[in-house]
Amino acid sequence: MSDTTVRRGIKWNYVANSHVGMVREVNEDAILSKPEVGLWAVADGMGGYEAGDVASQMIVEALELVENESGLDESVDVIEDSLIEANQRILEYADDVLDNQTLGSTVVTLLIRGKVGVCLWVGDSRLYRYRNGQLRQLSRDHSQVEEMVQQGLLRPDEVENHPDSNVITRAIGVDNELYVDINVFSVKIGDTFLLCSDGLYNTVSNDDLMYYLEEPDIEAKVEALISAALDNGAPDNVSAIVVKGGFEKLITRETLIDE
Numbered sequence: 001m002s003d004t005t006v007r008r009g010i011k012w013n014y015v016a017n018s019h020v021g022m023v024r025e026v027n028e029d030a031i032l033s034k035p036e037v038g039l040w041a042v043a044d045g046m047g048g049y050e051a052g053d054v055a056s057q058m059i060v061e062a063l064e065l066v067e068n069e070s071g072l073d074e075s076v077d078v079i080e081d082s083l084i085e086a087n088q089r090i091l092e093y094a095d096d097v098l099d100n101q102t103l104g105s106t107v108v109t110l111l112i113r114g115k116v117g118v119c120l121w122v123g124d125s126r127l128y129r130y131r132n133g134q135l136r137q138l139s140r141d142h143s144q145v146e147e148m149v150q151q152g153l154l155r156p157d158e159v160e161n162h163p164d165s166n167v168i169t170r171a172i173g174v175d176n177e178l179y180v181d182i183n184v185f186s187v188k189i190g191d192t193f194l195l196c197s198d199g200l201y202n203t204v205s206n207d208d209l210m211y212y213l214e215e216p217d218i219e220a221k222v223e224a225l226i227s228a229a230l231d232n233g234a235p236d237n238v239s240a241i242v243v244k245g246g247f248e249k250l251i252t253r254e255t256l257i258d259e
Contacts, residue, residue, distance in 0.1 A: 009248035010189050012112060015222040016241040021199055028052035028105075029239040030060040031198050037068055038112040040077070040241050044197040046104040046127050047169055055090050055105035056174050058201060062086040063109065072113045076122075079109060079120055080180050083172060087094050090173030104173035108139055108195055110243060117187040120180050123171045126201060129185070130192040130213040135206055138183050142170035193243040199236035202205035203229040 014035060020027040028045030030053070043059040045052025069075040094103050106123025117138075119127045124141040140146060144167040148154035154162065172178060192213050201209070204225065212224040221242045229238040235247040 006153055010115070010187070010245045011248045012038065012243050012245055013218055014241060014243040015219050016040070016239075017222050017226055018237065018239040019226050019230065019234070021237050022230060023233075023235045024237055026053055027237045028056055029199070029237040030056035030105075032060045032063050033241065034064070034066065037066055037075075039063065039066055039109065040193075040195055041107060041109040042125050042195045042197055042239050042241060043172075044199070044237070044239070045108040045125070046106070046168075046173075051093075051098065051103045052105060054093065055103045056107075058089050059083065059086045059091070059105055059107050059172060062089070072116060072118070074111065076118055076120065076182065077110060079111060080182075083107065083120065083122065083180055084178050087172045087178040091176065094173065102174060104171040106142075106168065106171055106197075109165050109249055110193055110195055110241075112187055112243075115187055117185050117193070119183040119185075122180055124168050124179065125195070125197050128194040128196075128209065130194065130210065131190065133189075133210070135213070138185060138221045140169075140181070142181070143168050158189075187245060189245050189247060191245045194225075195241040195243075196225075197237060197239040199234060199238040200225060200229050200240055202236065203232040203234055205236070213242070218242055223244045 004233040016031050016033050018029045018031050030043045041063050043056035045056040062085055066078055106125045108121040108125035108127050110127055111118040119138050121139045124143050127138045129136050129138055145159045145162050215221045222240050225240045226238055
């Protein structure tokens with residue numbers, strides 16, 4: 001007697017893009033795509049500080065060295081260690097080159113292994129998941145206004161126009177000790193993930209994000225998101241990575257024979 005089980009893996013297609021925006025002269029964002037590892041990242045150099053583009057690039061360079069590990073826990077540890085290492089490198093650069101001036105960057109990463117996704121982040125760059133017509137933010141901003149919302153001192157609808165809306169409470173390259181937040185969640189075929197800097201979500205509403213993420217063509221999704229931000233003035237750099245899960249072309253068959 002035989003029993004054949006058909007297992008279809010998930011293939012993660014992606015498109016990434018970054019734009020300087022309509023006002024800034026330098027793009028302080030940096031993006032990373034390593035599909036062979038199942039890793040994507042957006043780093044946003046802190047505007048107003050010296051060499052924010054250097055900080056974001058140092059983070060991406062550290063993550064570029066991440067390779068496949070034997071297990072999910074090991075992969076998460078390696079990514080966290082890479083961010084901690086980048087934190088130290090940025091602090092040393094500020095001390096040696098910029099006479100101890102502050103530079104820094106936020107970062108959000110997406111790691112996918114099998115049917116599990118992991119978000120590691122510092123600051124207010126975001127990861128969203130779009131599933132079954134619902135948009136969910138999987139990261140939580142390290143910002144002054146978000147802390148006020150969590151404490152019940154501010155309503156979510158009051159965040160956008162609050163005078164401290166651009167104040168972040170955590171970034172890479174600012175303090176000697178770095179705390180990286182981690183969120184673990186399930187992934188499945190049809191999921192669409194959006195990693196982005198605040199230059200996108202500050203100029204494109206959640207309703208519009210969902211509208212553009214509905215677009216079936218993944219390249220068109222990213223093009224539409226960036227264009228929408230530019231059409232709305234894009235006073236900051238704009239970066240977006242869209243990762244969408246589809247069926248693997250290869251099918252694995254497992255046949256069990258009982259004698």
